[in-house]
Amino acid sequence: MANIDYSEKIPNNVDLASDRKLQRALEEWQPNFLQWWQEMGPDGFQQDQIYLRTAVSVDRDGWAHFGHVKMPDYRWGIFLTPGDENRLIHFGDHLGTKAWDQVPGEYRNMLRRIIVTQGDTEPASVEQQRRLGHTAPSLYDMRNLFQVNVEEGRHLWAMVYLLHKYFGRDGREEAEALLERRSGDPDSPRILGAFNEPCTDWLSFFCFTTFTDRDGKYQLRALSESGFDPLARTTEFMLTEEAHHMFVGKTGVERILQRTARLAKGGDVLNQGGIPFEMVQRAVNFWYSVSLDLFGGEDSSNAATFFGAGLKGRDREMEQAEHSGLNETFKLEKFAPDGTMTVEELPLRRAMNEVLREAYVKDCDKVVKSWNRALEAEGTDFRLTLPHKRFHRAQGVYAGLHFDPQGRFVTPDEWEKRKDDWIVNDRDRDVLANLMTEAVVKPGEFAGWIAPPPRGIDGQPLDFEYVKFHSGSPYAE
Ligand SMILES: [Fe+2]
Numbered sequence: 001m002a003n004i005d006y007s008e009k010i011p012n013n014v015d016l017a018s019d020r021k022l023q024r025a026l027e028e029w030q031p032n033f034l035q036w037w038q039e040m041g042p043d044g045f046q047q048d049q050i051y052l053r054t055a056v057s058v059d060r061d062g063w064a065h066f067g068h069v070k071m072p073d074y075r076w077g078i079f080l081t082p083g084d085e086n087r088l089i090h091f092g093d094h095l096g097t098k099a100w101d102q103v104p105g106e107y108r109n110m111l112r113r114i115i116v117t118q119g120d121t122e123p124a125s126v127e128q129q130r131r132l133g134h135t136a137p138s139l140y141d142m143r144n145l146f147q148v149n150v151e152e153g154r155h156l157w158a159m160v161y162l163l164h165k166y167f168g169r170d171g172r173e174e175a176e177a178l179l180e181r182r183s184g185d186p187d188s189p190r191i192l193g194a195f196n197e198p199c200t201d202w203l204s205f206f207c208f209t210t211f212t213d214r215d216g217k218y219q220l221r222a223l224s225e226s227g228f229d230p231l232a233r234t235t236e237f238m239l240t241e242e243a244h245h246m247f248v249g250k251t252g253v254e255r256i257l258q259r260t261a262r263l264a265k266g267g268d269v270l271n272q273g274g275i276p277f278e279m280v281q282r283a284v285n286f287w288y289s290v291s292l293d294l295f296g297g298e299d300s301s302n303a304a305t306f307f308g309a310g311l312k313g314r315d316r317e318m319e320q321a322e323h324s325g326l327n328e329t330f331k332l333e334k335f336a337p338d339g340t341m342t343v344e345e346l347p348l349r350r351a352m353n354e355v356l357r358e359a360y361v362k363d364c365d366k367v368v369k370s371w372n373r374a375l376e377a378e379g380t381d382f383r384l385t386l387p388h389k390r391f392h393r394a395q396g397v398y399a400g401l402h403f404d405p406q407g408r409f410v411t412p413d414e415w416e417k418r419k420d421d422w423i424v425n426d427r428d429r430d431v432l433a434n435l436m437t438e439a440v441v442k443p444g445e446f447a448g449w450i451a452p453p454p455r456g457i458d459g460q461p462l463d464f465e466y467v468k469f470h471s472g473s474p475y476a477e
């Protein structure tokens with residue numbers, strides 16, 4: 001079952017052929033997906049050959065196969081990690097009972113909502129990134145962007161499979177709606193805030209894949225603990241793909257920092273076509289804080305219900321000391337509009353969003369530390385910092401209040417005065433737009449604001465032709 005059948009119209013390892021009705025429903029959705037991809041996927045590169053990896057098996061050792069493919073010909077499919085027949089639910093009220101292979105009636109609406117919310121983020125990010133190809137700093141980076149994009153498309157397939165297979169007509173309608181909402185559209189936006197933010201420059205793209213895709217990692221980890229077994233098995237395979245997206249982000253920011261450090265030794269960074277350190281810090285502050293919002297409110301009855309029902313666990317639930325979530329409390333710091341702080345003690349289940357957010361914060365902290373090691377290796381004094389989790393929040397108990405990057409309460413006036421120092425401002429956007437006016441398409445060449453990576457993809461050299469343009473392309477020689 002681990003091997004993927006590519007002779008099928010829809011590649012899969014779930015024996016789709018044995019369920020004719022489901023197969024037909026998905027085959028009807030497929031052309032709509034492809035139409036969405038043509039309309040909203042990478043703009044202007046659909047006929048080019050991209051050096052992409054495709055999953056051939058969900059096993060750890062043999063899952064990637066590399067080759068030049070046109071993106072619309074990418075084999076999007078349905079891949080689940082193999083199941084364990086005897087798997088038990090390991091947290092919440094159903095602790096110790098057999099995991100579900102069908103949707104329990106009483107949790108049907110909640111599960112559908114969880115799956116739709118996750119599913120909605122996948123096409124949203126493709127939409128946000130659709131024009132970035134035209135300003136790619138190299139063929140290597142362009143290829144990485146498109147790899148991320150096709151995999152987000154596959155994550156959409158993963159969620160749509162669950163909707164079609166387990167949620168009947170409602171599920172099919174939700175699957176259609178996933179292709180109808182549009183990132184940033186005032187009338188029909190994507191469900192979550194960060195997925196409606198414009199991502200029009202590569203500094204934003206690298207911050208997005210570092211911080212927003214990492215939110216995805218933690219949501220998927222929490223869902224991979226689910227008592228609903230098909231959801232657990234689907235998200236587990238998605239996590240292996242997600243790792244590459246975060247690699248693209250983390251190394252992208254690191255290469256910008258390296259380049260800036262080298263330019264700084266010769267004088268003004270901006271004058272030499274580089275991205276100043278402070279601008280990188282402001283982009284980090286922005287994308288990190290909007291990604292923190294994705295975890296939802298600190299005190300949440302939904303989070304309590306999802307955990308109690310066994311639908312969504314904690315990060316690495318198995319390693320937690322206690323799995324009912326009923327015997328502990330969580331101390332939440334709250335602020336009155338005048339800045340007075342109080343500490344409220346919440347039942348742990350109500351704080352599950354915050355527990356997951358804390359795991360995410362720790363992970364982000366490691367990333368920033370590793371960027372700072374790279375800065376140290378360049379012999380520069382500048383260090384990046386991760387802002388406080390209260391900074392620039394639009395969801396939860398800190399929304400509507402203002403805090404500086406260190407988490408200190410500030411007045412609305414003070415915020416207005418300082419915010420352009422703290423988060424990406426209009427001037428930054430102008431500067432970035434002027435730095436990134438065209439794609440660098442000569443194999444082995446890189447834009448002046450980013451250092452080359454230490455090695456290529458799949459053992460290929462840096463001057464490998466990661467993208468082969470079709471003869472009518474404006475980028476073809
Ligand atoms: Fe994804």
Ligand SMILES: [Fe+2]
Nearest residue numbers: 213216242245
């Ligand atoms: Fe991702």
